[in-house]
Amino acid sequence: MPTFNRVNTLSQNLSNKILDMDSDTFRWILTNSAPSAANALLSDITQIATGGNYTQMTDGAGGLPATLSMALSTAQMTISLAADVTLTASGSVATFRYAVLVDDTPTSPLNPLIGWIDHGAGITMAATDTYKILAGALFTVG
Numbered sequence: 387m388p389t390f391n392r393v394n395t396l397s398q399n400l401s402n403k404i405l406d407m408d409s410d411t412f413r414w415i416l417t418n419s420a421p422s423a424a425n426a427l428l429s430d431i432t433q434i435a436t437g438g439n440y441t442q443m444t445d446g447a448g449g450l451p452a453t454l455s456m457a458l459s460t461a462q463m464t465i466s467l468a469a470d471v472t473l474t475a476s477g478s479v480a481t482f483r484y485a486v487l488v489d490d491t492p493t494s495p496l497n498p499l500i501g502w503i504d505h506g507a508g509i510t511m512a513a514t515d516t517y518k519i520l521a522g523a524l525f526t527v528g
């Protein structure tokens with residue numbers, strides 16, 4: 387799995403109880419514009435267009451649903467993607483390079499970002515192509 391990059395506000399949002407990593411609803415969104423650690427909200431990201439079985443995320447819908455899990459080891463908590471996330475194209479999907487993890491539960495701030503993965507190059511999908519984000523550790527807190 388490509389390296390997961392955290393946004394600057396992640397630690398603050400965890401400390402302020404904005405994010406609940408084991409019960410909130412999380413979604414991956416796709417973009418071809420480079421995110422930065424300074425991005426904080428879904429509204430800071432330009433998503434690829436809806437099409438080919440991918441739907442832009444709005445509050446409460448779209449994106450690619452993700453389930454997270456937590457594991458405590460001594461004084462550290464590892465946050466992982468609990469299951470693979472798969473998109474099977476039903477037609478062409480706009481080119482994307484980045485998958486950005488968003489918390490869809492908080493309303494203030496609305497849709498805070500967790501971080502992103504960079505695939506290193508644009509990914510283009512035609513009908514029946516499959517894109518997969520593999521389950522595994524994303525980041526550690528502590």
